[in-house]
Amino acid sequence: MTGLIQDVKYALRQMAKNPWFTLIAxxxxxxxxxxxxxxxxxxxxxxxxxxxxxxxxxIVVAAISDGSTAPSYARMSxxxxxxxxxxAKSFKAIAAFxxxxxxxxxxxxxGQRFNGARVTPNLFSFLGVKPIRGRDFTLDxxxxxxxxxxxxSHDLWQTRYEGKDxxxxxxxxxxxxxxxxxxxxxPGFKFPDSEQVWTPIRQWxxxxxxxxxxxxxxxxxxxxxxxxxxxxVSTIAQAMAHDHPDTNKGYDALVVTFxxxxxxxxDTLFLEIxxxxxxxxxxxxxxxxxxxxxxxxxxxAREVSVRTxxxxxxxxxxxxxxxxxxxxxxxxxxxxxxxxxxxxxxFEYTMRSVxxxxxxxxxxxxxxxxxxxxxxxxxxxxxxxxxxxxxQISRTNVNDNLKEGSHQTTGGSRARRMAAALxxxxxxxxxxxxxxxxxxxxxxxxxxxFDSGIDSTNLITARVDIPYSTYQNLKRAxxxxxxxxxxxxxxxxxxxxxxxPMEGTWNMPLELxxxxxxxxxxxxxxxxTLPVGNNYFSALKVRILRGRNFEATxxxxxxxxxxxxxxxxxxxxxxxxxxxxxxxxxxxxxLDKTPWLTxxxxxxxxxxxxxxxxxxAVVYVPYRVNSRGGPAxxxxxxxxxxxxxxxxxxxxxxxxSDLAPYSIMTFDELRRQANWGxxxxxxxxxxxxxxxxxxxxxxxxxxxxxxxxQRTREIGIRSxxxxxxPRVVWMIFRQSLPRIxxxxxxxxxxxxxxxxxxxxxxxxxxxxxxxxxxxxxFLVITLVTTTAVLIPALRAARLNPYDALRSE
Numbered sequence: 001m002t003g004l005i006q007d008v009k010y011a012l013r014q015m016a017k018n019p020w021f022t023l024i025a026x027x028x029x030x031x032x033x034x035x036x037x038x039x040x041x042x043x044x045x046x047x048x049x050x051x052x053x054x055x056x057x058x059i060v061v062a063a064i065s066d067g068s069t070a071p072s073y074a075r076m077s078x079x080x081x082x083x084x085x086x087x088a089k090s091f092k093a094i095a096a097f098x099x100x101x102x103x104x105x106x107x108x109x110x111g112q113r114f115n116g117a118r119v120t121p122n123l124f125s126f127l128g129v130k131p132i133r134g135r136d137f138t139l140d141x142x143x144x145x146x147x148x149x150x151x152x153s154h155d156l157w158q159t160r161y162e163g164k165d166x167x168x169x170x171x172x173x174x175x176x177x178x179x180x181x182x183x184x185x186x187p188g189f190k191f192p193d194s195e196q197v198w199t200p201i202r203q204w205x206x207x208x209x210x211x212x213x214x215x216x217x218x219x220x221x222x223x224x225x226x227x228x229x230x231x232x233v234s235t236i237a238q239a240m241a242h243d244h245p246d247t248n249k250g251y252d253a254l255v256v257t258f259x260x261x262x263x264x265x266x267d268t269l270f271l272e273i274x275x276x277x278x279x280x281x282x283x284x285x286x287x288x289x290x291x292x293x294x295x296x297x298x299x300x301a302r303e304v305s306v307r308t309x310x311x312x313x314x315x316x317x318x319x320x321x322x323x324x325x326x327x328x329x330x331x332x333x334x335x336x337x338x339x340x341x342x343x344x345x346x347f348e349y350t351m352r353s354v355x356x357x358x359x360x361x362x363x364x365x366x367x368x369x370x371x372x373x374x375x376x377x378x379x380x381x382x383x384x385x386x387x388x389x390x391x392q393i394s395r396t397n398v399n400d401n402l403k404e405g406s407h408q409t410t411g412g413s414r415a416r417r418m419a420a421a422l423x424x425x426x427x428x429x430x431x432x433x434x435x436x437x438x439x440x441x442x443x444x445x446x447x448x449x450f451d452s453g454i455d456s457t458n459l460i461t462a463r464v465d466i467p468y469s470t471y472q473n474l475k476r477a478x479x480x481x482x483x484x485x486x487x488x489x490x491x492x493x494x495x496x497x498x499x500x501p502m503e504g505t506w507n508m509p510l511e512l513x514x515x516x517x518x519x520x521x522x523x524x525x526x527x528x529t530l531p532v533g534n535n536y537f538s539a540l541k542v543r544i545l546r547g548r549n550f551e552a553t554x555x556x557x558x559x560x561x562x563x564x565x566x567x568x569x570x571x572x573x574x575x576x577x578x579x580x581x582x583x584x585x586x587x588x589x590x591l592d593k594t595p596w597l598t599x600x601x602x603x604x605x606x607x608x609x610x611x612x613x614x615x616x617a618v619v620y621v622p623y624r625v626n627s628r629g630g631p632a633x634x635x636x637x638x639x640x641x642x643x644x645x646x647x648x649x650x651x652x653x654x655x656x657s658d659l660a661p662y663s664i665m666t667f668d669e670l671r672r673q674a675n676w677g678x679x680x681x682x683x684x685x686x687x688x689x690x691x692x693x694x695x696x697x698x699x700x701x702x703x704x705x706x707x708x709x710q711r712t713r714e715i716g717i718r719s720x721x722x723x724x725x726p727r728v729v730w731m732i733f734r735q736s737l738p739r740i741x742x743x744x745x746x747x748x749x750x751x752x753x754x755x756x757x758x759x760x761x762x763x764x765x766x767x768x769x770x771x772x773x774x775x776x777x778f779l780v781i782t783l784v785t786t787t788a789v790l791i792p793a794l795r796a797a798r799l800n801p802y803d804a805l806r807s808e
Contacts, residue, residue, distance in 0.1 A: 004323070011324035022328070025289050029332025030339060031691060032285030033377060037340025037366075039278040040373045042347065043271050045362045048369060051258065052361045054128040055219075060226055061261035062094075062216045062233050064240070065254040071261050074254045075212035077247075078201065080240060084216065087236050090229035091218035095119070095126040098213045101631075102197050103465055103660045104150075104160070106172040110653055111660035113465060114156065115190075116197035123198075124151075126217060127191065133157070134168040134183030141200045147171065147178035153196035154187040174199060176467035176658040190360040210247040217258070230255035262359075273681065273758070277436070277688045280429045282377070284692050286385035287422040288699040293325060293389035294419050295702065325386025326379060333378035340374075341366070350680050419703045423696075424743045427785065430689070430696040431747020432754050435777045437682070437689035439755050442773060444682040447675050453606035453615060454501050455541040459667040460636045460644055461500050464652065464659055477555070477624040479655065480632055484533055487651050492638045495539040496623065497532040500633045501606050502671065505530050505618060506626075512572060513582030513596060527568075528608060528618045529585055531626040537563070537603055539635060547579045547601030554600075555622030562625075563601040568617035578602055585619065585626070597621065634661070641666065693780070697788040704736055705792040715796050725797040732793035733786075740785045747781070748774060 015022040053059065062084065063074030076084065076096070085094050097119040105111035121137035130136060131151060141149050150172065152161075161167045170181050179199065190196060192215070201214075220229060233253035241248040344364045351358065358364075366374075466476050480496045488494040498506060505528030510517070518524050534550040536542075545566060553559050562583065569578040582596045605615035638644040645664050652659045665673070672679070715728060723731075751774065 004319075007320050007323040008327065010320065011327050014324060015327070021292060025292055025328045026332045026335060028285045028288050028695060029329055029381065030335030031695075032282040033329075033333050033336030033374065033381065034339030035278040035281050035343065035688060035691075036377060037336050037370065037374050038343030038347070039271075039275050041340060041344050041364050041366060041370050043275060044367070044369050044373075045358070045364050046268075046271055047259070051262075056258060058220045059258040060218050060220060060229060060255055061258060062218050062229075063254040064212065064237055064248070064251045066251050071254060071256045076214045076216050077209050077212045078214060079209045080212070080248075081214050081216055083240060084233060084236055088218070088229075088232055090221055090224045090232045092221045093122065093126050093219045094216065095123040096201070096214040096216045097123055097192070097198075098201065098215070099192070099195065101465060101662075102199070103175055103467070103658055104152075104156075104172055104197060105176075105658045105660070106170070109160070111173075111658045112160065113660040113662040114196045115194050116199070117192070117195045118201045119198050121200050123217075124185075126219065129186065129189060129191075131183035132186050133165070134181070136183065137200050142202070144202045147180045148174055148199050148202070149182045150174055150179045151183045151185055151198045152181055153185050153190055155190075156196045157184045173658055175465070176470045176656075188360055193359050194357045209244055218255075226255060226257065270677065270681065274684065277433060277685050280433050281688050281692055281695075282381065284426050284429050284695045284699075286381055287426045288695050288702075289325070289328065290385040290389065291419050291422055291699050291703055293321065293386065294422075321389050322383060322386045325389070326382030329378045329382030329385075333374055336378075337366070337374060347680075350676070353676075420739050423700055423703055423739045424746065426696045426699055427740060427743025427781065428747035428750060430692040431744060431777060431781050432750045433685070433689040433692045434780060435748070435751030435773060436754055436758065437685045438773045438777055439758065439770075440678070440682040440685050442770065444675065444678045447678055448671070450607070452501055452671075453542065453604060454667075456667040456671075458637050458639045458641075459540070460638060460641060460664065461667055461670055462634045462636070462645070462648060462661045462664040463631045464634060464661045465631050467658060470656075470658070474624060476632070477622075480533065480623060480634075483634070483651065483655060484535070487636070487648065488535075492636060492644070493535065493539040494634070494636045495533040495536045496632050496634050497536055498530055498623075498626075498632065499608075500635065500667065500670065501540070501608055502674065503633070504528075504609050505616075509586040510619075511584040511586070513584070517572075524586065527583075527585065528616055529626065530608065530618055530620050531623045532620050533623055536620070536635075539637060540606075542606055543604045545602045545604055547599070549601060550620075550622055555624030560595045560597050560625060561600045561622070562597040563603055563620040564599055565603050565615070565618045565620070566605050567615050568619060569602050571617050583619070585621070597625070635667075693784055697784045700736065700739075700785055701788040701791060704732065704789050705795075728797040729790070729793045732796055733789055736785075736789045740782075740789070743785075744778065744781060748778065751777065 061071070062076070063071070064076050064080050065071075065074040075098075081096050088094065097117045099115070099117050101113055102116035103111045103113050119137075121139050121142050124130065124136055132154070134151075137149060137151070152167075157163055157167060161170075167181055168183065172179050172181060174197070185198075218229065220226065230253060233255055237248070237251060237253040241251060348358075348364060466479065471479055484494045484496055507526040508529045509524035510527035511524060532550075533539075534552055534554060537544060537549050544563070547563070550561070550563065551559075554561050564578060572578075573581060578599050579602070581599045583599070584596050603620065606618070607615050608618050609616050634648070636644055636648065648664075649661060652661055718728065718731070752769070755769075755773070
């Protein structure tokens with residue numbers, strides 16, 4: 001123990017004696033440990049943080065699935081939930097919820113949209129959470145009746161109702177239906193994600209067995225394992241498939257732990273990419289510091305030889321170097337903690353700027369896991385990068401180093417080989433990271449700057465939930481037509497649709513009037529269908545290539561018409577005139593079909609389902625023909641965004657105070673928000689690759705400069721014998737060239753594999769083998785590494801032979 005304390009004191013003296021070396025090493029390690037600390041904090045919050053419910057290990061999620069969806073998207077219908085609840089014996093309790101946005105309004109308080117959920121009355125007792133004001137739901141409130149009881153979040157109580165106690169028992173309207181507030185949930189509670197309004201599931205009547213919208217939780221009974229619960233629910237699912245083949249054939253049970261359900265595949269891939277990138281940075285930082293220590297080891301060879309001659313063992317010498325490297329790593333770790341928390345705060349800021357939210361119980365603050373990880377990585381890192389110089393310095397040849405005028409040729413050459421190997425690894429890792437950054441950046445730029453097929457200049461989008469209980473079928477279309485007519489001006493074209501461009505379509509089975517297009521089993525192909533307002537194409541400046549635009553009478557009886565896009569016309573009538581052709585869209589196999597619709601126009605292609613699928617075939621139908629429930633999108637072209645939004649809210653309030661527009665933004669902002677994950681990932685990996693590039697170039701510069709210092713006398717002799725400056729530069733550059741070439745080749749090969757691995761797990765719109773990606777990577781790395789070598793080489797060429805020959 002005494003010897004270890006002496007080693008620590010000696011290491012501190014050495015660090016104080018060489019402040020520039022210490023500063024560079026600490027900064028390098030701080031960056032490497034900092035980005036790793038930030039990456040682990042994100043992973044810790046997503047994968048390992050404890051959920052705020054009693055005995056969370058007992059909670060499982062059960063679903064009925066055909067195997068085509070991830071666990072986080074699998075659901076049950078209400079009748080299926082009732083069957084499982086009544087038959088399953090593996091659970092001591094079972095509860096369910098269905099996320100649903102809701103509009104809360106009251107007299108004198110206009111409608112406001114909130115994320116909410118319809119829940120079984122026992123959900124909160126299942127979770128072990130009680131209201132802090134009022135009461136919880138009672139079991140008989142699942143049966144229906146009016147008004148509907150409502151629980152609200154603490155935040156909503158504070159903001160909308162100013163924290164007043166008289167909120168309990170207050171009559172309100174929930175989605176235009178009478179409701180009463182019965183309680184307020186604890187501060188911060190927004191289960192499962194950002195919900196603020198909860199009301200009981202009501203039995204809708206009719207067989208909605210195929211409408212799967214409920215997330216079902218079960219708490220395992222004492223002594224029951226998840227495998228037993230899965231087997232029991234599977235037996236129930238098989239019975240449902242036998243009793244209800246139309247809706248349940250091919251469906252089986254899916255039972256997973258709560259955390260497996262909570263962790264979505266996209267989130268996991270996102271974190272794995274980040275953790276892989278920050279691991280590269282740490283390896284490069286370790287290689288850099290190892291090279292710094294190797295350089296010092298050569299200079300300290302005489303000192304170490306004296307200590308060895310006086311009786312110090314090789315282990316004692318190696319331990320001294322390891323203690324110094326671990327101390328450097330621990331000091332760098334303190335800086336890394338600060339930088340890591342700054343990185344986490346940047347991540348939170350980025351999420352808030354695009355309206356994204358973390359789950360209410362998720363905290364990115366450091367806990368004991370994060371501190372333990374940081375400490376362990378400091379120690380392991382210190383031992384890791386300290387092992388190379390420790391091995392080098394412990395094998396010092398005492399006799400050679402103590403000779404007068406010795407240059408430590410043997411030890412220096414061994415150190416140079418180690419440094420060369422570390423540099424090759426640095427360059428290879430940097431090339432891989434820069435190639436990955438180029439791939440993600442090119443993908444993001446393509447997502448951002450592609451042509452969507454519409455003129456997005458001054459285009460404002462707003463969504464509005466239209467209560468189905470009040471506005472059914474044609475009433476929905478009439479409401480939207482009246483709004484567009486009242487709001488529209490010559491300088492402010494206004495229209496509406498089921499979804500904005502890039503936001504998808506409603507897929508429906510398609511029939512053609514001129515031929516049968518069903519497959520051998522009788523199944524019809526699906527067609528992307530988009531219900532739109534009559535002036536949709538003129539407002540969005542989408543060209544009608546053939547035929548005509550919609551008219552005000554279209555969609556009424558006797559005027560059942562459609563417009564198809566160019567892609568649809570090419571797919572189904574490649575060598576025919578599509579005008580006058582008829583098609584039919586089936587709502588559902590068990591329901592009546594819509595009338596035959598006549599094609600009256602062909603529009604230019606608009607990217608409706610995302611850039612990954614390009615401009616897919618789309619059928620545009622008048623909103624009156626297909627007044628689908630759910631939210632509608634209002635599209636207004638106006639240069640005065642704020643004034644337009646205020647007028648739109650006021651106009652909707654005049655029509656119906658229960659209507660609350662939300663997600664109001666320009667179309668360009670909508671695209672940026674949709675791509676925030678790609679932007680964040682490209683920005684982060686780009687920053688990390690730039691950091692790696694700087695580290696690798698500094699490391700290459702340092703090793704080259706050290707080599708120049710070691711060969712000062714040789715350079716002086718060559719210069720004195722007539723060697724020209726270009727020849728000296730080439731001599732120095734030639735020494736580093738093999739390292740650069742080998743590192744580039746290994747890195748480009750690894751980058752190609754890494755890019756393919758990324759594109760196999762993450763959807764990107766660029767080719768992973770795009771030569772531009774690797775050519776740009778090659779040029780950047782070549783330029784940076786060449787510059788890092790040429791700087792000390794040029795300085796060596798300018799050496800005065802007289803001064804060089806006098807150096808020792």
